[in-house]
Amino acid sequence: MPAKSRYRDFCRTAPDVPVFAQAWYLDACATGGAWDVVLAEDNGRVAAALPYFYKQKGPFRYVTMPPFVKMLGPYLLPEFRGVLKKEHLLLEALIKQLPRFAAFKQNFYPTATNWLPFYWLNYRQTTYYTYRLNGLHQLPRVEEGLNRNIRRNIQKAQQQVRVVHNLSAEQFYQLNKMSFDRQGLAMPCSWAQFEQHDAALAANGARQMFFAVDAQERIHSAAYLIWDKQAAYYHLSGDDPALRESGAGILLIWEAIRYASEVLGLACFDFEGSMLPAVERIRVQFGAVQTPYFFVWKYNSRAFELLEKLKR
Structure with a gap:
């Protein structure tokens, strides 16, 4: 064989x-x-x-x-x-x-x-290094470990947006592309590539999308969570550059962590790394542990x- x-x-x-x-x-x-x-x-x-x-x-x-x-x-x-x-x-x-x-x-x-x-x-x-939150089975303890700046952003965003899951993969892709456009970077994948990727994950019950939407139905931020039997991974994300001040991106990270704990029953949340100083600081503020x-x-x-x- x-x-x-x-x-x-x-x-x-x-x-x-x-x-x-x-x-x-x-x-x-x-x-x-x-x-x-x-x-x-x-x-x-x-x-x-x-x-x-x-x-x-x-x-x-x-x-x-x-x-x-x-x-x-x-x-x-x-x-x-x-x-x-x-x-x-x-x-x-x-x-x-x-x-x-x-x-x-x-x-x-x-x-x-x-x-x-x-x-x-x-x-x-x-x-x-990647950054990992362990012990998600004790979510209240994880919440206690959030930095006050993270708490403030979550509370601010909750007053402006609601979190939904029922928007399309194409809407996620467009928001993800906005983040690359804002930085003057080429999008690393085509829509066809992402569509194929998303279809495989959906068929295997291994992904969930999160969208932060305001009262005018504008999408502020989006997050894409995938998982296996050991961990959930903060796989992809995107923000509307004109709406980034709402703090919706931080809220969606927290919602993804909650989902990994309460819905998936997983003990580990992996931020999928980042060696960038500004990104690393956010991971640490969530209480994530540096993991080589x-x-x-x-x-x-x-x-x-x-x-x-x-x-x-």
């Missing part, structure tokens, strides 16, 4: 494969390239997997992160985690099966805390490495 077919079966039975690594999610996100996977076995059954997304640039084929995928990397069944000898054997087996690419670049999921076998094979690593994750990379082609440096 091909590795991808085995991986699809594996995702159905493994207890905590992150949403970003689910086969159906990768199917929907593999725009501009393709995804594949290598597998490692223990006693005849799949014990570990390393899905990857690759693209072609001229003569170079390279591994990178697909659109809408914040984290990926190796996944080991829980029973093999923390046992270093077993972890090393499984990770080495995965790495050695990877085809030879011009470059390999992946953000690992925060639970992947052992990258040593990659180091032994001349990969390199940089530590990035690895960016692991390797160049196998000196020519491709030079090409990328020239591009930067």
Whole structure:
């Protein structure tokens, strides 16, 4: 059986494969390239997997992160985690099966805390941070930990807008695009890409949209929450630049946290990172804890490495 077919079966039975690594999610996100996977076995059954997304640039084929995928990397069944000898054997087996690419670049999921076998094979690593709120089962305690500025913004917004869920994915996309337009940045995905992404998440019961709407039916802000069995992720957001002073964006973060706790019954809310100082400050004001994750990379082609440096 091909590795991808085995991986699809594996995702159905493994207890905590992150949403970003689910086969159906990768199917929907593999725009501009393709995804594949290598597998490692223990006693005849799949014990570990390393899905990857690759693209072609001229003569170079390279591994990178697909659109809408914040984290990926190796996944080991829980029973093999923390046992270093077993972890090393499984990770080495995965790495050695990877085809030879011009470059390999992946953000690992925060639970992947052992990258040593990659180091032994001349990969390199940089530590990035996401921000996580844990203990959502005790939501009153989480609420007590909110910074007073956050509380003030939530109360201000509640006087101006109501939160609804029944607007369209296209309306969300347009509001998300406004945030990029305001900063003079190109929109990272087309409507067709987002529509495909949204359809996959909706079909698998793994997303909810939040809209802050005022009495004139103007949409101030929108937020897009996705989840798996372990955590909810503050995936995407957008604001109308003319209405940002209402504080609706802060209100929607809090509503997403409440939804993760009260509706989904999850213990963890992940802000999906940000290394930007202004964004980091907001995450911390919500009481989120800095959580490291690895960016692991390797160049196998000196020519491709030079090409990328020239591009930067």
